[in-house]
Amino acid sequence: MEEPFPPMDAIDLIQQQISILIRRSESERTAKQNTDRLDRSAYLMLGFLVNEGxxxxxxxxxxxxxxxSTASRQVRALEDKGLVARTPDPRDGRISRVSLTEEGQQRFLAAKSSRLRRYRQLLSDWSEPDLAQFGAYLVRLNQAYYEAIHNSSPEQPGERKEAGR
Amino acid sequence: MEEPFPPMDAIDLIQQQISILIRRSESERTAKQNTDRLDRSAYLMLGFLVNEGxxxxxxxxxxxxxxxSTASRQVRALEDKGLVARTPDPRDGRISRVSLTEEGQQRFLAAKSSRLRRYRQLLSDWSEPDLAQFGAYLVRLNQAYYEAIHNSSPEQPGERKEAGR
DNA sequence: TTATTTCGGTTGTATAATACATATATTATC
DNA sequence: GATAATATATGTATTATACAACCGAAATAA
Structure with a gap:
């Protein structure tokens, strides 16, 4: 392989720590059932709906x-819980348009608040610049993931594709 | 309990981005089956064994x-694949001591190398200081998780973990 | 000593999240 | 109108997980 790559050690650390982070997070997910907690995919899904309508x-x-198929089931699960509603698209009968219910909004906000509480606790002794920097790094990594996956994929409305330099 | 906490915005971002990161990672896990890829828990488990013997x-x-019970099954799965070996402890018949096989070492290194390749790709345009800093942040967050878990004892019905050491 | 409790681990069972293959219904295309 | 493509749903299988019940070994109590 080519060599203009960053040094192994830092990357190795990052890779390893992300594995651990995910495991930790997973552990929290199954263990602590704060009543207002939503599983990760449901949370992300509601979050997208909050943003996109x-x-x-x-x-x-x-x-x-x-x-x-998984998304379909997730939507159904959320629908059964009354958190989202499906309305048929008037112009295309195949399409289900999914949107938040009032209840869904509330549950999302509650879950978000619960997560924030947890993170505020975990990160309570971080300086503000560190938090900002860490957040920025995460965004950057996720963006890299996104681009790696969507290299040559069809776009959706609202898609931002920033090619980096 | 509001004052001595970091500001919401950065934490909100972090929390959200970690959710997304985990989802991305999960997606990679199920999607790409590089032959030398190991699922996350197996990977972490072998990694611990590499470090701890x-x-x-x-x-x-x-x-x-x-x-x-989950760990037990994982160990068995790895044993069936020939990646770890269980040897009974001579002094305590209840204990199974788990260690890597030669094959296990090799598979771990291959998986690690594969992961590193992936991350090197994703992070190819990061500066070295950024990588180091990001790694340090991840370590710090994981450490916080670790401490949160090991300090506060979440009461579980019937079984309370006594930390008498 | 024997009886009981604790401990480390395994097995039974249940659940959740997922993907893949297939089915269905709707729209588009010929 | 027949066929193909599309959007979603359903059938089925897999995987990772936890909890509960259990088992055998060790430690402790009697």
Missing amino acids: TLTVGQLAEFLQLDI | TLTVGQLAEFLQLDI
Whole structure:
């Protein structure tokens, strides 16, 4: 392989720590059932809906990088809980447009608040610049992931593709 | 309890980005089956064994924050694949001591190398100081998780973990 | 000593999240 | 109107997980 790559050690650390972070997070997910907690995918899904307003099942699947069948089931689960509503698209009978219910909004905000509380606790002794910097790094990494995946994929409305320099 | 906490915005970003990161990672996990890829828990488990040499099932469970039954099954799965070996402790017949096989070492290194390749790609345009800093932040966050778990005792019905050391 | 409790681990069972293959219904195209 | 493409849903399988019940070994109590 080519060599203009960053040194192994830092990357190795990052890779390892991300594995651990994910495991930790996963552990929290299953263990602590704060009543207002939502599983990660549901949380992300509701979050997208909060931001985007209304999305199709397919769009949700794409955003979450889920198989559409999985997304479909997730939507149904959320629907059964009354957190989202599906309305048929008047112009295309195949499409289900998914949007938040009032209840869904509230549950999302509650879950968000619960997560924030947890993170505020975990990060309570971080300086503000460190927090900002860390957040920026995470964004950057996620963006890299996103681009790696969407190298040559069809776009969705609202897509921002920033090619970096 | 509002004052001595860091500002919401950065934390909100971090929390959200970590959710996304985990989802991305999860997606990679199921999607790309590089032959040398190991699932996250197996990878972490082998990694611990690389570092620590030999561990009991219970220790692995604790490190990975898995229920011991899950750890037990994981160990068995790895054993069936020939990646670890269980040897009975001569002094305590209850204990299984788990260690890597030669094959396990090789598979771990291959998986690690594969992961590193992926991350090198994703992070190829990061500066070295940024990488180091990001790694340090991740370590710090994981450390906070670790401490949060090991300091506060979340009461579980029936079983309370006594930390008498 | 024997009886009981604790401990490390395994196995039974349940659940959740997921993907892949297939089905269905709707729209588009020929 | 027949066929193809599309959006979603359903059938089925897999995987990772936890909890509960259990088992055998060790430690402790009687």
